[in-house]
Amino acid sequence: MLLVLHEAAQSATGVQLQNQTQNRQQQQQFLSVDYYKRTCPDVEKIVHQVMVQKFREAPVAAAGTLRIFFHDCMVQGCDASVLVASTSHNKAEKDFDINLSLPGDGFDAVMRAKQAVENRCPRTVSCADILAIASRDLIGMIGGPFWPVKKGRKDSYTSHAARVPGNLPSSKNTVSELMHLFSSKGFTTEEMVALAGAHTAGFAHCKEFNDRIYNWKNTSRIDPTMNPLYAANLRLACPRNVDPTIVANLDVTTSKKFDNVYYQNLQKGLGLLSTDQALFNDPRTKPLVNRFAASQERFFAAFASAMQKLGSIGVKSASQGNIRINCAAFNQ
Ligand code: HEM
Numbered sequence: 001m002l003l004v005l006h007e008a009a010q011s012a013t014g015v016q017l018q019n020q021t022q023n024r025q026q027q028q029q030f031l032s033v034d035y036y037k038r039t040c041p042d043v044e045k046i047v048h049q050v051m052v053q054k055f056r057e058a059p060v061a062a063a064g065t066l067r068i069f070f071h072d073c074m075v076q077g078c079d080a081s082v083l084v085a086s087t088s089h090n091k092a093e094k095d096f097d098i099n100l101s102l103p104g105d106g107f108d109a110v111m112r113a114k115q116a117v118e119n120r121c122p123r124t125v126s127c128a129d130i131l132a133i134a135s136r137d138l139i140g141m142i143g144g145p146f147w148p149v150k151k152g153r154k155d156s157y158t159s160h161a162a163r164v165p166g167n168l169p170s171s172k173n174t175v176s177e178l179m180h181l182f183s184s185k186g187f188t189t190e191e192m193v194a195l196a197g198a199h200t201a202g203f204a205h206c207k208e209f210n211d212r213i214y215n216w217k218n219t220s221r222i223d224p225t226m227n228p229l230y231a232a233n234l235r236l237a238c239p240r241n242v243d244p245t246i247v248a249n250l251d252v253t254t255s256k257k258f259d260n261v262y263y264q265n266l267q268k269g270l271g272l273l274s275t276d277q278a279l280f281n282d283p284r285t286k287p288l289v290n291r292f293a294a295s296q297e298r299f300f301a302a303f304a305s306a307m308q309k310l311g312s313i314g315v316k317s318a319s320q321g322n323i324r325i326n327c328a329a330f331n332q
């Protein structure tokens with residue numbers, strides 16, 4: 001009787017959150033920083049070398065790879081499901097609408113690192129782990145913080161475009177929707193705001209923010225939370241009916257540098273996506289934006305810790321996944 005009462009007293013979300021915390025703790029148990037100590041001791045060095053080379057050729061790979069990692073972990077966990085190519089029998093995650101803009105340079109960075117690792121330690125290191133290391137290294141190259149990457153993730157046996165919807169944020173979301181999504185993955189509001197700081201680098205296609213500069217709330221006005229001069233410049237960069245490949249920097253001030261300027265921009269109405277700007281305009285997230293805008297140190301600490309949490313979502317054990325030889329295809 002007591003037990004029944006106790007259970008009834010717990011809200012459904014409370015129970016869910018508790019289960020998620022337990023799952024994550026279990027998942028983290030088999031991840032460790034020195035997972036490949038005996039089987040591939042140089043894995044981090046090998047991946048790093050490839051990233052140095054890739055970054056030299058294509059610095060845009062830094063932001064691109066981070067976004068791929070985020071999109072991997074949010075859908076079915078950090079299991080390299082996002083790297084799988086579609087076949088005639090299966091439409092993979094990569095070909096779901098929101099993932100079509102994931103950049104080729106990010107995928108190429110991971111594929112090249114995987115090749116280099118396979119040459120030294122065949123069939124040993126998962127694509128999911130390589131993606132986690134690559135993202136961390138590239139962020140470092142554009143000035144971001146360092147964090148230790150725990151390893152031991154297995155690669156997924158599945159990747160379905162139909163599993164993507166509902167698991168990734170969209171530039172059309174409200175702050176409440178974002179908070180709901182991120183908390184469903186185990187993140188606090190502070191962690192969500194810290195992760196959104198990833199938009200300190202990289203770019204977005206015009207269609208992601210065009211309604212803010214041409215058609216705010218279906219009027220012909222400009223989003224009033226946007227700095228008017230910034231809006232005017234964005235109109236020049238993104239004319240109506242523009243070539244769909246045109247992009248604008250997510251951080252209008254320092255798009256090539258991983259820093260806290262993203263948050264300082266939000267304070268001035270210089271957020272590109274409506275979701276970025278909304279973090280400053282919503283009273284639940286505004287104090288966090290102000291905190292990170294005031295201290296890059298606090299932003300870096302929060303970002304590094306949230307990235308480690310991101311890297312532990314839905315991690316698969318040996319019975320739930322394997323080591324893919326080619327990250328883009330399941331083993332035969
Ligand atoms: C808070 C909710 C978020 C929303 C609504 C969102 C949405 C978007 C959108 C629409 C783009 C532009 C894509 C394009 O047009 O090509 C983008 C780019 C990007 N996002 Fe997010 N994102 C969010 C959170 C995150 C998080 C948590 C991370 C990583 C930790 C992240 C990393 C990136 C990066 C690095 C880019 C630039 C990619 C590039 O330059 O190739 N985003 N995001």
Ligand SMILES: [Ca+2]
Binds near residue numbers: 073074079082
């Ligand atoms: Ca995944």
Ligand SMILES: [Ca+2]
Binds near residue numbers: 201
């Ligand atoms: Ca920046």
